[in-house]
Amino acid sequence: MPDYKVPLRDFDFVMSEVLGFEQHYASLPGGEDATPDMVKAVLEEGAKFVEGEIVPLNRSGDEESAQWNDGVVTTPEGFKAAYDKLVENGWCGLSQPQKLGGQGLPSSLNTAFYEMLAGSSLSWAIYPTLTWGAIETMAAHAPEELKANYLPPMVQGLWSGTMCLTEAHCGSDLGLLKTRAEPNEDGSYSLTGSKIFITGGEHDLTENIVHIVLARLPDAPEGVKGISLFVVPKYNVNADGSLGERNTVSCGSIEHKMGIKASATCVMNFDGAKGFLIGAPNKGMACMFTFINESRLGVAVQGQSTAEHSFQGALAYARERLQMKGVPRHSPAKPADPIIVHPDVRRMLLTQKAIAEGGRMLNMYCAKLVDLKHGGTVEQKADAEQRLAMLTPIAKGFLTEAAQEATKEGIQVFGGHGFIREWGMEQLSRDVRITAIYEGTTTIQGLDLLGRKILPGDGRLLTLFTKEISDFASQQLDNPELASMAQALIAKVELWQSLTGELSQRLQDAGPNELNSAAVDYLMFSGYMMLGYFWLQAAAVASKAEGDFYTAKVQTANFYFKRLLPRTTSLAETIRDSADTLTAMDEDAFVF
Numbered sequence: 001m002p003d004y005k006v007p008l009r010d011f012d013f014v015m016s017e018v019l020g021f022e023q024h025y026a027s028l029p030g031g032e033d034a035t036p037d038m039v040k041a042v043l044e045e046g047a048k049f050v051e052g053e054i055v056p057l058n059r060s061g062d063e064e065s066a067q068w069n070d071g072v073v074t075t076p077e078g079f080k081a082a083y084d085k086l087v088e089n090g091w092c093g094l095s096q097p098q099k100l101g102g103q104g105l106p107s108s109l110n111t112a113f114y115e116m117l118a119g120s121s122l123s124w125a126i127y128p129t130l131t132w133g134a135i136e137t138m139a140a141h142a143p144e145e146l147k148a149n150y151l152p153p154m155v156q157g158l159w160s161g162t163m164c165l166t167e168a169h170c171g172s173d174l175g176l177l178k179t180r181a182e183p184n185e186d187g188s189y190s191l192t193g194s195k196i197f198i199t200g201g202e203h204d205l206t207e208n209i210v211h212i213v214l215a216r217l218p219d220a221p222e223g224v225k226g227i228s229l230f231v232v233p234k235y236n237v238n239a240d241g242s243l244g245e246r247n248t249v250s251c252g253s254i255e256h257k258m259g260i261k262a263s264a265t266c267v268m269n270f271d272g273a274k275g276f277l278i279g280a281p282n283k284g285m286a287c288m289f290t291f292i293n294e295s296r297l298g299v300a301v302q303g304q305s306t307a308e309h310s311f312q313g314a315l316a317y318a319r320e321r322l323q324m325k326g327v328p329r330h331s332p333a334k335p336a337d338p339i340i341v342h343p344d345v346r347r348m349l350l351t352q353k354a355i356a357e358g359g360r361m362l363n364m365y366c367a368k369l370v371d372l373k374h375g376g377t378v379e380q381k382a383d384a385e386q387r388l389a390m391l392t393p394i395a396k397g398f399l400t401e402a403a404q405e406a407t408k409e410g411i412q413v414f415g416g417h418g419f420i421r422e423w424g425m426e427q428l429s430r431d432v433r434i435t436a437i438y439e440g441t442t443t444i445q446g447l448d449l450l451g452r453k454i455l456p457g458d459g460r461l462l463t464l465f466t467k468e469i470s471d472f473a474s475q476q477l478d479n480p481e482l483a484s485m486a487q488a489l490i491a492k493v494e495l496w497q498s499l500t501g502e503l504s505q506r507l508q509d510a511g512p513n514e515l516n517s518a519a520v521d522y523l524m525f526s527g528y529m530m531l532g533y534f535w536l537q538a539a540a541v542a543s544k545a546e547g548d549f550y551t552a553k554v555q556t557a558n559f560y561f562k563r564l565l566p567r568t569t570s571l572a573e574t575i576r577d578s579a580d581t582l583t584a585m586d587e588d589a590f591v592f
Contacts, residue, residue, distance in 0.1 A: 003316065004055050004309045006047035006116045009549065010357060014364050015039070017541050018534070021108070024368055029375045031106050039109065042094070046113045049089065050120040053082045058121035061262030062427050066203070068254045073202040073264045079124060083157075083205045092128060092157030096135065100155045107374065108367035111301060115360070119305035122431045123262035126302075127160065127200050133294040134161025134212050138231065141279040141287045146231060149241040150210060159208040163291050164195040164232075164268060172444055174214065174285065175223040179270065181215040181230055181277075190272040191215050191232055194252070197438070201266030202234075202251035208243060209234040211268065212291060213275060214284050221282065229284035232275035249273040259430030293392055295439045297366055300395035303403035304359030306432040310410030311352035313425055318345055318413055339413070348409040350559045354535070355402045358560065361534035362399065366391050390453050390461040391530070397445030397520075398527025400435035407432050446519030449526065455507065455515075459500050466493050469533045476536065481543045481554060485561045489532050492568055496529055499575050510579065517579035525571040528564065535560045 015021040021039070025031035057078050064076035086092060095110035096102025110132070117125035135154050138147060153159040170176045179193025191213060195201075202209065211232040220226030236244040252267040279287035318340035322331070326341035339345045369391070372384040407429040411418035418425040436442050454462050470493050476486040503522065506514045535557040542553035 004051070004058075004120050004312055006043075006050060006119070007308065007360075008043055008047055010360065011043055011112055012040075013538075013541075013549070013553075014357075014361050015112070018361060018537050019364055019368060021364075021368070024371065025106060028106060028371055030104060031371070031375070033104065034106050034109060038105075042105070042109055043112060046091070046116050049085070049091065050116045053085055054117060054120040054124055057082060057124055057262075059424060059427070061121060061123050062431075065261035066254055066264040068251065068264075071202070071250050071252075072204075073251055073254060073266070074204050075127075075264070076262050079127075079262065080205050082124065083127065086128065087157040092131070093155045096155040100151050102155050106371045108364065108371050111297075111363065111367035111370075114298065115301050115305045115308075115363070118302045119309045121262075122302055122306060123260045126260065126263045127203065127205055128157065129298050130163055130200055130295065131157070131159075131161040133163065133291045133298070134210055136294055137212055137229075137287065137291040138210075138278065140290050141229070142231065143276075143278070146276055146278065149237050149239075150231065150233075152241075153208070154210060158206060159210055160200060160203075160206040161210045161212060162198055162201050162268075163288075163295065164198050164201070164211050164213040165288070166197055167194060168196050172440065174227065177214060177216070177227065179213065179215040181217055181228060181275065183217070184274075187276075189215075189230060189275050189277060191230060191270040191275045192272055193270050195268045195270070197255070198266045198268045199438075200264060201268040202254075203264050207235075208237075211249065212278075212288070213270070214288060215275075217281055224285050226282050227284040228277060228281050229279050229287045230275035231278055232270065232273050236274055247273050257434070259427070259433055292439065293388070296392050296396040296445075297363070297370070299435050299439045300359070300366070300399045301363050303400035303432055303435040304356060304363055306428055306435075307352060307359060307399075307403040307406035308356040310407040310425065310428045311349070311356050313423075313428075314352060314410040314413035315340075315349055317417075317423075318349060345413060347563070348413050350556060351564065352406045352409055353556055354531070354560045354564055355399075355406045357538075357556065358531040358535050359399045359402065361538065362391070362395055362530055365534070366395055386461060387464060390449065390465070393440075393445035393449040393453070394523060394526050394530055396439065397436075397442045397449070397523045398530075400432070401442055401524065402527070403432045403435060404429070442520055442523065446521075446523035447515065450503070450519045450522050451515050454500060455504050459497070459504070462497070462500055465530075465533075466497055469493050469529070472533070473536060476540055479540070479543060482536065482539055485536055485539060485557060488561050488565060489529075489536055492529060492532065492565065495568070495572055496525065499525070499572055502576065506578075513579040513583060517577075517582050518575045521571045521575045525568050525575065528568050528571075532560065532565045 022036055025034035061076040067074045093102030095105050095107045098104040131154055167177050181189040181191045183189055213230045213232050214227050215230055216226055217228055232249055233247055236247050238244045248271045250269050252269045255265040319338055321339045322336040323339050324336055326337040330337040330341045369384040369388050372380045411425045411429055414423055414425050417423045470490055473486040473489040476482040503518055539554045539557035542550035
C-alpha cells in the first residue's frame with residue numbers, strides 16, 4: 001500500500017515562498033490570528049491527525065464499503081471513531097466564524113487541511129466536505145431563524161449537510177427536475193420527489209443530516225427559472241434548536257460504484273418532507289451556485305491530492321524495485337538497478353510530480369482568492385470574484401483530468417503489481433475517476449469557462465491573466481535558468497489570445513456547435529497555461545535559493561515546459577478544427 005505522508009515542506013514552499021500567505025494573512029481582516037507560528041502548528045497537527053487516523057482507513061474502507069440495510073447506512077469500521085475525533089479536535093470549524101463556534105481562521109487554511117484529508121482517504125474526506133458548502137449556502141441565503149438553529153451544530157460537525165440536485169431523468173439538465181414543494185400554513189413546505197447521487201445522504205456519523213434541496217413551487221415557471229432552494233433536515237428541529245421527530249425523508253438505496261466505495265452515494269426519497277425556503281422563490285439555482293462553486297473547488301483539491309498520493313506510492317516503489325540495468329549502472333554490485341534510474345520511469349514520476357505540485361499552487365491560489373472574496377476590500381472582493389469565475393472551471397476540470405493521468409502513471413510504474421489490489425495504486429485510480437464527473441463533468445466545466453466566462457465578456461476575464469502572465473514571464477527573460485521557459489510561456493499566451501478570438505468569430509459565423517466542440521480542449525489548454533504560470537513562479541523562487549529541494553523545483557519546471565506545456569500545440573489544432581468533423585456523420589452510421 002502507498003504510505004501517504006502530508007507534504008509539509010511543499011505546503012510551506014507554496015504558501016510562504018510562492019504565494020506570499022504570510023503577508024496575505026497579515027493584511028486580511030480576521031487573518032491576524034493566522035500568524036506563521038499558528039499556520040505551522042495547524043498544518044503539523046493536521047498532518048498528525050490524518051496520518052494517524054485517516055490513512056489507515058483508506059484500504060479497509062474500500063474493502064468494506066458503505067452498507068445499506070432497510071434505509072439505514074453504515075460506514076466502514078473506524079470511520080465514525082475517526083469522525084468523532086475530527087469533531088472533538090475542532091477541525092470541522094477551523095475556518096468557520098467564532099460566533100458560530102468555529103475558530104475563525106481563513107478559509108484557505110481549511111483548504112490546505114482538506115488536501116491532507118482527501119489525499120489520505122478520499123472516501124472518508126467526502127463526508128465532512130459537503131457540510132462546509134451547506135454552511136456557506138445557508139449563511140448566505142437562509143433566514144436568520146434557520147441560521148441560529150442550524151449553523152452552530154453544523155459548524156461543530158454534530159450535524160452534516162448534503163446537496164440534493166439531480167434526479168434520475170435529469171443528469172446535468174436541472175431544468176427538468178420534478179421534485180415539488182407545497183406550501184404549508186405554518187410557513188414551511190412539504191417536499192415530494194426523489195433525488196439521486198446524493199453524497200452522504202444517509203450515514204451513521206452525525207446525529208442529524210441537513211439536506212439542501214432544489215424543488216419547484218406549485219406556480220413555478222418551467223426550466224431553471226422555476227427552481228427554488230429548500231432546507232430539509234433528517235430530523236425536524238424544534239424552536240429551541242433541539243431535535244424533534246424524524247422527517248419523512250429516507251434513503252431508498254446506495255450506489256455500487258467503481259470507486260470511493262466507502263462514501264455513501266444515496267437515492268433520497270422525500271415523501272411530503274418538511275422543509276424551509278431559503279433565498280427568493282424561483283431563484284434556487286442562483287443560491288445553489290454558492291454551494292456548487294464551493295464544491296467544485298473542493299473537487300479540484302480531491303483530484304490534485306489523489307495525484308499526490310499516487311506519486312508518493314510510485315516514487316517509493318521506483319526507488320526499491322530492481323529491474324534492468326541503467327546507463328550508467330547505479331548499483332553495479334546488484335543484478336539490476338532500481339527502476340527510478342530509467343528515463344521513461346522518470347517521465348512518469350515527473351508527470352505525477354508536476355501535476356500534484358503544480359495543482360497545489362493553483363488550488364492554494366484559488367483558496368487565497370476565496371479569502372479575499374469573503375474578507376478583502378471592495379476592490380479586492382470584485383477582483384477575486386472575477387478571477388474565481390474563470391479559475392473555478394479550470395481548476396475543477398483540468399486538475400481532475402490531469403489526476404487521472406497521474407494515477408494511471410502510478411499504476412504503470414508498478415507494472416503488473418499496479419493492477420493488483422494489494423498494492424493500493426488501482427484504488428487511487430478508481431477513486432479519482434469520479435472527480436471528473438460529479439459537480440459538473442469536464443464538458444460542463446469547459447462550456448462554463450468558454451461559453452459563460454470568456455466569450456460573453458469579449459475576453460476581459462482572460463485578459464486579467466494573460467497580461468499578468470506575460471508581464472511576469474518578461475521579467476524572467478534575463479535569468480539564464482528561466483529564459484527559455486519564459487519565452488515559451490509568452491508565445492503560448494499569444495496563442496491563447498489568438499485562439500479565443502478565432503473561437504469567438506467562429507461561434508458568430510457557424511453557431512453554438514462550435515462552442516460545444518471546442519470547450520473541453522480549450523479548458524485543457526487553459527489548464528496547461530495556468531500550471532505553466534505557477535511553475536514559472538516556483539522556478540523563479542527556487543532559482544534564487546540553494547539546496548536539493550529548490551534544484552528539484554527548477555528541474556521539474558523545466559520538465560513541465562519541455563514535456564507537458566507543448567501539449568497545447570496539439571490542443572490548438574483541435575480547437576481550430578470545425579465542429580463539422582464531429583457532426584458530419586449521420587447518427588445511424590454509428591454501427592458496429
